[in-house]
Amino acid sequence: MTFSSPAPSDEEIRTLVAPLTGLEGPLLPMLHAVQDAYGCIPDAALQVLADLLNLGRAEVHGVVSFYHDFRKVPAGRHILRICRAEACQSMGGAALADATLDRLGIGWHDTTANGAVTVEPVYCLGMCACAPAAMLDDRVVARLDDARMNRLLDEAGA
Amino acid sequence: MKIWVPMDSAARAVGADEVATAIAREAASRGIDVQIARNGTRGMIWLEPLVEVETDEGRVGFGPVAPEDAGALLDGTLDSLGLVEDLDWMRRQTRLTFARCGVTEPLDLDGYAARGGLAGLRRAAAMTPDAIVQQVTDSGLRGRGGAGFPTGIKWKTVMQARAAQKYIVCNADEGDSGTFADRMLMEGDPFTLIEGMIIAGIGVGATRGYVYLRSEYPDAIRVMNAAVQIARERGLLGPSVLDTGHQFDMEIRKGAGAYVCGEETSLLNSLEGKRGVVRAKPPLPALSGFLGQPTVVNNVISLASVPVIFERGADLYAGLGHNRSRGTVTLQIAGNARRGGLFEAGFGLSLGEVVNDIAGGTASGRPVKAVQVGGPLGAYMRPDQFDTPMGYEEFDEQGGLIGHAGLVLFDDTADMMQMARFAMEFCAVESCGKCTPCRIGAVRGVETIDRIAAGDARAVALLTDLCDTMRDGSLCALGGFTPYPVMSALRGFPDDFATRKEAAE
Ligand SMILES: Cc1cc2nc3c(=O)[nH]c(=O)nc-3n(C[C@H](O)[C@H](O)[C@H](O)COP(=O)(O)O)c2cc1C
Ligand code: SF4
Ligand code: FES
Numbered sequence: 001m002t003f004s005s006p007a008p009s010d011e012e013i014r015t016l017v018a019p020l021t022g023l024e025g026p027l028l029p030m031l032h033a034v035q036d037a038y039g040c041i042p043d044a045a046l047q048v049l050a051d052l053l054n055l056g057r058a059e060v061h062g063v064v065s066f067y068h069d070f071r072k073v074p075a076g077r078h079i080l081r082i083c084r085a086e087a088c089q090s091m092g093g094a095a096l097a098d099a100t101l102d103r104l105g106i107g108w109h110d111t112t113a114n115g116a117v118t119v120e121p122v123y124c125l126g127m128c129a130c131a132p133a134a135m136l137d138d139r140v141v142a143r144l145d146d147a148r149m150n151r152l153l154d155e156a157g158a
Numbered sequence: 159m160k161i162w163v164p165m166d167s168a169a170r171a172v173g174a175d176e177v178a179t180a181i182a183r184e185a186a187s188r189g190i191d192v193q194i195a196r197n198g199t200r201g202m203i204w205l206e207p208l209v210e211v212e213t214d215e216g217r218v219g220f221g222p223v224a225p226e227d228a229g230a231l232l233d234g235t236l237d238s239l240g241l242v243e244d245l246d247w248m249r250r251q252t253r254l255t256f257a258r259c260g261v262t263e264p265l266d267l268d269g270y271a272a273r274g275g276l277a278g279l280r281r282a283a284a285m286t287p288d289a290i291v292q293q294v295t296d297s298g299l300r301g302r303g304g305a306g307f308p309t310g311i312k313w314k315t316v317m318q319a320r321a322a323q324k325y326i327v328c329n330a331d332e333g334d335s336g337t338f339a340d341r342m343l344m345e346g347d348p349f350t351l352i353e354g355m356i357i358a359g360i361g362v363g364a365t366r367g368y369v370y371l372r373s374e375y376p377d378a379i380r381v382m383n384a385a386v387q388i389a390r391e392r393g394l395l396g397p398s399v400l401d402t403g404h405q406f407d408m409e410i411r412k413g414a415g416a417y418v419c420g421e422e423t424s425l426l427n428s429l430e431g432k433r434g435v436v437r438a439k440p441p442l443p444a445l446s447g448f449l450g451q452p453t454v455v456n457n458v459i460s461l462a463s464v465p466v467i468f469e470r471g472a473d474l475y476a477g478l479g480h481n482r483s484r485g486t487v488t489l490q491i492a493g494n495a496r497r498g499g500l501f502e503a504g505f506g507l508s509l510g511e512v513v514n515d516i517a518g519g520t521a522s523g524r525p526v527k528a529v530q531v532g533g534p535l536g537a538y539m540r541p542d543q544f545d546t547p548m549g550y551e552e553f554d555e556q557g558g559l560i561g562h563a564g565l566v567l568f569d570d571t572a573d574m575m576q577m578a579r580f581a582m583e584f585c586a587v588e589s590c591g592k593c594t595p596c597r598i599g600a601v602r603g604v605e606t607i608d609r610i611a612a613g614d615a616r617a618v619a620l621l622t623d624l625c626d627t628m629r630d631g632s633l634c635a636l637g638g639f640t641p642y643p644v645m646s647a648l649r650g651f652p653d654d655f656a657t658r659k660e661a662a663e
Contacts, residue, residue: 027431067414085335129498
């Protein structure tokens with residue numbers, strides 16, 4: 001998932017979300033569509049969505065900023081979400097997360113210098129019976145240990 | 159030869175796809191004709207990937223299977239677990255809501271109907287709304303999403319409300335650590351949820367439904383979307399449900415990574431495209447919910463329990479359970495557990511039976527120190543509380559809650575002060591920001607626990623005070639219930655808060 005294309009035009013954004021205008025409560029589906037296409041919610045999208053839905057730009061911004069999923073700038077080529085919640089903690093998840101960040105030399109929400117991986121915290125992936133768990137893009141991995149995590153990072157090019 | 163390899167995301171997360179590929183490859187190289195079917199999970203997560211080979215006697219299980227085992231599996235030299243249905247874990251359950259999960263292919267609607275699916279809907283479709291709501295009331299079903307509110311009463315309120323449009327909203331936000339029943343059901347038997355929502359719709363007079371599904375569950379989103387499409391193509395959803403003249407259609411909506419959106423009013427705001435801020439009640443969502451219209455908001459398991467109540471009868475369901483907790487509870491055994499997974503049984507087992515007997519103690523083999531029941535807002539229970547029966551009131555009496563029935567086990571290496579600190583930190587990260595005790599209190603809570611850790615004994619009283627303020631002054635249970643894990647850790651495991659203090663002195 002590389003998002004290096006130039007900033008989308010208003011027209012492109014409008015075309016992208018137009019099929020969703022008939023939904024009841026269309027804003028979240030629209031924001032997901034924008035982020036799926038561009039890797040983030042570009043500034044230009046705020047005004048386009050505001051106009052389409054008859055909202056203020058600030059209102060749309062307020063919604064975008066409320067949710068953990070939406071980003072203002074694209075992430076690295078891959079997003080690694082490491083679970084920090086209780087079941088994973090009970091199985092050594094905190095140490096695994098620390099070791100991973102150490103190896104990458106970054107903190108939470110940061111991206112590796114080569115742009116390969118952004119690491120995000122997540123609170124539960126529903127893998128609590130086979131903890132600790134993480135998710136690389138859309139793929140969930142569980143019963144993780146340092147070795148499996150390292151293989152995952154290698155695979156992601158970190 | 160038919161071989162089952164689960165496609166549940168927990169099974170996939172521990173290698174089920176690789177196992178399926180290896181079996182196909184080995185079969186091809188041996189020239190054996192193998193049909194690989196992808197089921198949901200049986201819930202024995204410690205055995206995943208759990209592969210089943212269909213024989214004349216039944217389905218024989220193998221697990222956990224690694225890709226390297228594929229050859230031996232096909233040659234018949236791999237050690238088997240025996241018939242899956244005969245395993246102790248399976249035999250001891252009363253599987254009603256999860257009867258088909260792990261057994262059938264999730265998107266096989268005919269297979270669903272062949273195993274009892276749609277029978278409940280057919281019965282309900284011939285009943286009056288009053289009779290439908292009465293049946294749910296008689297079953298004793300209480301909301302499985304956490305609060306345990308009687309489902310029949312909620313439905314009755316919506317049924318009696320007058321409005322041009324009513325809605326069924328399924329809460330599939332499942333943000334609690336230790337819970338995965340909603341995910342398992344949606345990935346493993348999605349038509350059960352759809353059927354439950356349709357019955358709810360017919361019962362209360364709602365023609366539209368939404369499943370608000372968290373973005374952390376991409377597999378569940380994919381399966382539910384596919385199931386809805388199939389249901390529409392096959393006339394289960396649409397202008398005349400199964401040609402009964404009842405109208406009902408539904409959509410899957412993806413959340414955006416906010417724990418508080420599991421709270422029903424916050425969820426409704428989110429579904430409307432707003433910030434997921436909690437709404438003050440009243441008005442109840444039952445009267446003024448999605449877009450201001452009367453709305454049933456129910457958890458996945460609550461709705462998915464409805465079809466079997468109509469298929470097998472309210473009496474059968476109500477006949478299971480304990481005191482005022484009727485029917486089955488879908489226990490989710492998680493964390494440091496030897497046998498982690500989903501176990502469905504009538505309410506009333508004791509916590510200790512679940513932890514020691516069913517879960518088999520810890521995965522590490524060390525003593526159990528604490529069990530957090532009910533997610534991040536649930537109390538840490540101590541081994542001396544293990545005779546508490548699984549039931550809403552019984553847990554309440556113990557200063558805890560059953561919540562969504564997730565149990566997270568910790569061994570004796572757990573640091574309960576750190577867990578208390580985490581509870582506060584989690585509340586601070588996930589607070590919707592509407593009220594001060596939660597928004598500010600949680601931040602102060604983290605600081606106060608750090609002061610205790612640094613040896614400030616007076617901070618204990620401060621923490622207790624802060625918890626009282628959060629409990630009494632918060633608008634919703636995020637701020638209001640965070641004191642449960644914090645205070646249960648402080649009161650139940652004082653040594654963990656004292657050792658550093660003493661060491662510092
Ligand atoms: C902070 C918070 C998070 C919640 N998360 C969920 C959730 O993930 N799933 C759920 O079904 N209910 C959740 N609830 C409970 C819902 O508000 C509501 O009680 C429930 O969806 C009602 O459905 P039920 O009666 O079928 O349980 C949460 C409540 C709070 C306060
Ligand atoms: S308790 Fe917290 S999450 Fe709940 S309404 Fe108040 S600020 Fe929002
Ligand atoms: S707590 Fe980590 S997956 Fe549930």
